[in-house]
Amino acid sequence: MPSIQACLFDLDGVIVDTAQFHYIAWREMAQDLGFDLTREENERLKGISRMESLEIVLSIGGVELSEDEKIHRATVKNTRYLELCMQMTSDDALPGVREFLDELKQNQIPSGLGSASKNAKVILERIDMLHYFDTIVDGTRITKGKPDPQVFLMGASDLKVAPEHCAVFEDAVAGIQSANAAGMFSVGIGEPSVLTEADIVVPGFEGFGLAQLENA
Ligand code: B16
Ligand code: MG
DSSP, X not given: OOOOOEEEEOSBTTTBOOHHHHHHHHHHHHHHTTOOOOXXXXXTTTTOOHHHHHHHHHHHHTOOXXXXXXXXHHXXXXXXXXXXXXXXXXXXXXXXXXXXXXXXXXXXXXXXXXXXXXXXXXXXHHTTOGXXXXXXXXXXXXSSOTTXXXXXXXXXXXXXXOGGGEEEEESSHHHHHHHHHTTOEEEEEXXXXXXXXXXXXXXXXXXXXXXXXXXX
């Protein structure tokens, strides 16, 4: 593996677990439209943009809506999602991630966020972690969602580091594909049986540090 000069992080599922709030909010919308959304079905929404997620949920229920109604439903879902996110505190960062970001800072390795979410900055502020990131590439900046490499290539460009010297930390299959397409070293956070395309997979950041990354 080439030496790592920058690290890029997905948000949901890597820094903080907001998938549970996305699930509650999408499920409430589904139930309001007369069908249910299972946890397994919710897995398909990870790393996917809000409007693409809406299309998937509607297709699960076999529901068709006008464009205006779709925008309305997505807005209501997002308001509910943010209301749920406001319950979070700085204790809600996933275990070990703050320590790893501290280690990167101590070693002058810049960090960037690469998220599909349009709420990324609000959520990072909420858990008091915005200051860790030298650049934020989020759903307000990208025009192509994961698995397109755009989100991570923009991050690398902002940090002025060549893609082959970047490591990406991702929990979603689409995100790992995005990192691989960008020519970066992909670290899956989760299950090896799910993240089969990742260069390495770890269960989380507890006990993980630069030494493990360099020796991978
Ligand atoms: P928003 P990530 C993604 O975040 C979530 O995994 C995905 O479920 C969500 O639909 C997407 O953000 C858009 O989020 O509605 O807040 O703009 O994993 O790319 O950090
Ligand atoms: Mg994610």
